[in-house]
Amino acid sequence: MWQSLPEFGTGVLYAILVTAAYTFAVGLAAGRGQPRLLRSARLGAYATAGLTLFAIALLAYAFITHDFRIRYVSRYSDRSMPTSYLLTALWGGQDGSLLWWLFLLSGYTTVCVAWLKGRYRHLQPYVIATLMAIFGFFVVLMLFAANPFEATIAGARSDGEGLNPLLQNYWMIIHPPSLYMGFVGCSVPFAFCMAALATGRLDNEWIIAVRKWMLFAFLFLSIGNALGMAWAYEELGWGGYWAWDPVENAACLPWFSAAAYVHSTMIQERRNMLKGWNVFLICLTFFLTIFGTFLTRAGIIASVHAFAQSDIGKYFVGFMGVIVATAAALVVWRLPRLRGKSQIEAVASREAMFVVNNWALLGGATFILIATMFPKISELWDDKVTVGPPFFNRWMAPIGLVIFALMGLAPLFGWRKTSPDALKKAFVFPVSMLVVTYVLHVAFGKSLGYPAFVEKDSFYPGIVGVVLQKVGSALPGITIALAAFNVSVVLQEFSRGIRARQRSAEKRNETESFPVALLRLIDKNRRRYGGYIVHVGICGIFVGFTGGAWGLDRETAMTPGQSYHLGSYELRYEGSRMCPGNPKCSPAEQADVSKRMIFADLTLLKGGAVVGHLSPAKFIYHRQPESPTTEVSMRRALREDIYTVVGTVDPQTKRATFQFHLNALVSWIWVGVMVLVGGALVSLWPELSFREAGAWSYLRASAGVATSSMLAIWLGSSPNSAYAVASRPHAPVIASQGVPQPLPTGALGAVGAGLGLGAVVAIRRRRAR
Amino acid sequence: MIGLTLSPNAARAALPVATLVGAVVTGVWLGVEIALLVIAAGALAGVIALLWASVQALTGESPLTLDEALTLGAPSVEEEQKRSVLRALKDLEFERSVGKISEADYTELSTRYRDDAKRLIQAIDAGSEFERERAEKALRARLEKEPAEALPAQRAEVETEEEPDSDAEPSDTHAAKREEEAS
Numbered sequence: 001m002w003q004s005l006p007e008f009g010t011g012v013l014y015a016i017l018v019t020a021a022y023t024f025a026v027g028l029a030a031g032r033g034q035p036r037l038l039r040s041a042r043l044g045a046y047a048t049a050g051l052t053l054f055a056i057a058l059l060a061y062a063f064i065t066h067d068f069r070i071r072y073v074s075r076y077s078d079r080s081m082p083t084s085y086l087l088t089a090l091w092g093g094q095d096g097s098l099l100w101w102l103f104l105l106s107g108y109t110t111v112c113v114a115w116l117k118g119r120y121r122h123l124q125p126y127v128i129a130t131l132m133a134i135f136g137f138f139v140v141l142m143l144f145a146a147n148p149f150e151a152t153i154a155g156a157r158s159d160g161e162g163l164n165p166l167l168q169n170y171w172m173i174i175h176p177p178s179l180y181m182g183f184v185g186c187s188v189p190f191a192f193c194m195a196a197l198a199t200g201r202l203d204n205e206w207i208i209a210v211r212k213w214m215l216f217a218f219l220f221l222s223i224g225n226a227l228g229m230a231w232a233y234e235e236l237g238w239g240g241y242w243a244w245d246p247v248e249n250a251a252c253l254p255w256f257s258a259a260a261y262v263h264s265t266m267i268q269e270r271r272n273m274l275k276g277w278n279v280f281l282i283c284l285t286f287f288l289t290i291f292g293t294f295l296t297r298a299g300i301i302a303s304v305h306a307f308a309q310s311d312i313g314k315y316f317v318g319f320m321g322v323i324v325a326t327a328a329a330l331v332v333w334r335l336p337r338l339r340g341k342s343q344i345e346a347v348a349s350r351e352a353m354f355v356v357n358n359w360a361l362l363g364g365a366t367f368i369l370i371a372t373m374f375p376k377i378s379e380l381w382d383d384k385v386t387v388g389p390p391f392f393n394r395w396m397a398p399i400g401l402v403i404f405a406l407m408g409l410a411p412l413f414g415w416r417k418t419s420p421d422a423l424k425k426a427f428v429f430p431v432s433m434l435v436v437t438y439v440l441h442v443a444f445g446k447s448l449g450y451p452a453f454v455e456k457d458s459f460y461p462g463i464v465g466v467v468l469q470k471v472g473s474a475l476p477g478i479t480i481a482l483a484a485f486n487v488s489v490v491l492q493e494f495s496r497g498i499r500a501r502q503r504s505a506e507k508r509n510e511t512e513s514f515p516v517a518l519l520r521l522i523d524k525n526r527r528r529y530g531g532y533i534v535h536v537g538i539c540g541i542f543v544g545f546t547g548g549a550w551g552l553d554r555e556t557a558m559t560p561g562q563s564y565h566l567g568s569y570e571l572r573y574e575g576s577r578m579c580p581g582n583p584k585c586s587p588a589e590q591a592d593v594s595k596r597m598i599f600a601d602l603t604l605l606k607g608g609a610v611v612g613h614l615s616p617a618k619f620i621y622h623r624q625p626e627s628p629t630t631e632v633s634m635r636r637a638l639r640e641d642i643y644t645v646v647g648t649v650d651p652q653t654k655r656a657t658f659q660f661h662l663n664a665l666v667s668w669i670w671v672g673v674m675v676l677v678g679g680a681l682v683s684l685w686p687e688l689s690f691r692e693a694g695a696w697s698y699l700r701a702s703a704g705v706a707t708s709s710m711l712a713i714w715l716g717s718s719p720n721s722a723y724a725v726a727s728r729p730h731a732p733v734i735a736s737q738g739v740p741q742p743l744p745t746g747a748l749g750a751v752g753a754g755l756g757l758g759a760v761v762a763i764r765r766r767r768a769r
Numbered sequence: 770m771i772g773l774t775l776s777p778n779a780a781r782a783a784l785p786v787a788t789l790v791g792a793v794v795t796g797v798w799l800g801v802e803i804a805l806l807v808i809a810a811g812a813l814a815g816v817i818a819l820l821w822a823s824v825q826a827l828t829g830e831s832p833l834t835l836d837e838a839l840t841l842g843a844p845s846v847e848e849e850q851k852r853s854v855l856r857a858l859k860d861l862e863f864e865r866s867v868g869k870i871s872e873a874d875y876t877e878l879s880t881r882y883r884d885d886a887k888r889l890i891q892a893i894d895a896g897s898e899f900e901r902e903r904a905e906k907a908l909r910a911r912l913e914k915e916p917a918e919a920l921p922a923q924r925a926e927v928e929t930e931e932e933p934d935s936d937a938e939p940s941d942t943h944a945a946k947r948e949e950e951a952s
Contacts, residue, residue, distance in 0.1 A: 043823035050816040057809035414869035500866040
């Protein structure tokens with residue numbers, strides 16, 4: 001049976017299924033309290049994870065050795081691909097991405113089971129059993145519907161079809177794994193939730209166990225979505241970063257419910273309320289990860305991202321049915337224990353604000369879900385109705401602002417109830433900042449190029465249309481004012497905390513300087529102040545989103561020597577060149593024989609001075625000549641990005657058509673995301689003492705590496721990126737199929753520094769222990 | 770003949786470390802594909818060992834060590850609730866220090882939490898009296914058997930342990946010590 005790799009790989013999948021089933025059964029049996037059964041289940045979980053590692057190593061080996069006997073390998077790779085993209089192809093198609101999902105789940109399972117040693121003895125058996133059930137589903141799915149080891153029916157080909165050129169981009173190397181880390185990470189909170197329901201131990205301990213895992217999943221959902229935006233911005237070439245595509249929407253849905261949970265869990269911890277609500281949010285978050293995967297894989301909604309249509313949809317529907325039925329049955333069974341012992345006593349309380357915030361987040365998620373599904377829903381009674389980005393933008397902007405405002409309001413309230421005096425004291429500074437910012441924006445915004453009011457077209461007839469138009473026109477000013485409000489709330493919270501520490505030190509006849517008090521304040525309340533830093537990051541993201549109101553989108557056709565004015569910039573078209581072949585091409589371009597590259601060279605001027613050179617291009621891959629790719633060239637800056645795309649180039653006259661976009665404040669989104677990641681890491685970082693660190697130290701280390709990698713890529717690509725080269729106008733460095741693009745030196749240095757720092761900290765901690 | 774003994778933790782870490790080192794070395798010398806085979810081989814060896822150990826544990830052929838048995842102790846519902854109340858008390862103190870709660874509310878809530886904590890501690894003490902007596906009896910018996918000079922070293926080891934983080938989540942086995950500090 002094991003004469004060939006395809007059959008051997010399939011055999012390994014069967015082995016995973018058998019091991020997972022064994023572990024599931026032993027885990028359930030261990031729920032009755034027999035230690036040896038629990039020990040057996042723990043070892044079984046490790047073995048299942050080990051087998052998954054074995055399977056993924058086999059598939060990677062098949063890619064590296066170009067084993068085209070395997071259908072998946074022949075469809076998503078070819079002999080010309082560099083090793084990095086061969087490994088990327090592991091998750092480039094449906095079958096492999098399911099195995100990749102399982103691999104990440106095995107990583108989570110290993111870390112979770114290791115971390116559980118000595119903790120939550122009563123929950124462990126059911127946590128393991130739930131994780132094994134999820135394993136079982138994905139293995140069954142692969143074995144019967146999407147086997148990554150399936151053999152090519154016609155026998156091995158001499159070469160494969162190759163990876164989609166759009167996926168051959170460094171953002172795509174890191175975006176799907178990050179997003180999957182977030183998606184798969186939601187399995188662990190779900191497993192704890194099922195365990196708490198099964199055992200009836202629904203007090204606060206299990207949610208304290210879950211909060212770190214959910215925060216970790218939330219962190220990677222944020223990183224994954226942000227990297228997806230960066231990929232779309234740089235690779236798709238339509239000038240934006242978020243097109244409200246069904247798959248993008250599906251990816252952000254769990255983010256909303258996870259964000260809601262991260263806040264509502266505090267209410268249960270503090271007030272012993274909302275137990276049922278928290279169970280619902282965890283189940284919903286996990287359900288949405290499966291639902292999002294179903295949307296992507298089943299092909300029920302048209303999307304630029306969707307994998308090929310297949311019959312795996314029915315498996316997902318079945319699994320979603322099992323999730324809902326199991327969760328509902330357990331909730332009904334445990335309903336008496338899910339009733340809280342307290343209730344909200346006043347509207348002016350933090351828990352009330354959190355509840356409103358939860359509803360706003362879930363309202364936003366529900367709106368996105370219904371709008372995403374609407375084309376399908378509309379088929380039930382009418383012709384298919386398409387819902388496009390303008391619809392989402394028009395409605396989601398006010399919903400987003402409500403969430404944004406609530407984000408700033410909640411920290412100003414105390415638990416249970418807040419006295420009018422305390423409220424007055426808390427609101428004076430942030431509201432003053434809000435008003436001052438708004439007034440300054442209205443007064444000076446226009447002269448700076450960022451007016452507070454931007455007239456919008458009416459989208460609907462009638463009163464709804466008028467209201468949305470007015471709100472849409474006022475949004476820029478309101479958003480910036482709310483950002484100032486939110487930042488001042490965070491500053492005030494830090495300031496009050498620092499002063500409280502200093503007062504406390506004075507009482508002990510000690511002094512605590514500002515930096516020491518700040519560090520100790522964060523150190524002693526990491527979740528709270530890490531959360532505030534996350535809020536600052538979200539402010540940056542909102543400011544970046546608002547920049548869309550001040551952008552310019554233009555299309556034009558030019559002949560060499562002509563210029564075009566875009567805002568305060570001038571773009572001069574120098575001419576076109578085809579590589580390889582043109583003497584102006586760089587050595588890397590000359591050496592790349594996998595495609596033809598047609599560049600349109602532009603000089604960017606500001607006030608008559610040259611500030612950069614841009615070379616948007618069209619790449620025509622020899623393997624897929626019918627699908628030329630658009631290669632964006634842009635100049636990034638905090639104030640605005642100059643984003644250029646070439647449409648067509650006449651080879652005779654050199655006349656070219658262009659799209660020029662002046663994207664204001666887009667970089668604030670990436671900066672905001674990095675601040676958000678930093679804040680989430682502060683919240684996650686040291687919630688354990690040295691002796692308890694164990695597996696969490698490795699998880700945190702991986703999060704640290706992920707962050708440093710992001711930082712490195714950011715440093716390497718800013719402020720000038722892509723093809724904007726000031727000193728060598730005709731020798732841009734490009735990413736190509738045949739010539740892998742090296743990471744910038746700065747990026748490598750930062751990654752190395754991050755890894756080195758992590759290693760030093762790990763060694764010091766190990767010694768300290 | 771040299772006798773070489775490995776601690777259980779070192780033995781457990783040996784395979785992953787050897788696999789990782791082997792993969793890096795072969796990756797540099799022989800290429801990525803061989804490194805992947807080394808990883809696959811290491812994973813398979815680990816899986817065989819783990820499954821063997823799992824079946825042995827299932828059939829009762831491998832007894833639990835004391836360390837493992839200790840980590841399997843589960844806290845009672847009252848213990849969980851007590852930790853929750855102590856956490857809420859700590860949070861309340863912080864809210865008060867930054868002026869987010871009035872003195873009247875602080876006093877009322879603080880009294881309520883402290884009463885809850887007392888009630889829960891009494892319930893835990895009442896429930897564990899029998900076990901405590903057994904433990905004391907076992908300890909007395911051990912002290913009679915073992916030399917007295919071994920004890921100071923053990924005590925010193927306990928005293929030099931790292932101070933636990935105030936935000937840290939209590940583990941089942943070390944909860945009691947942390948709770949005392951929090952209260």
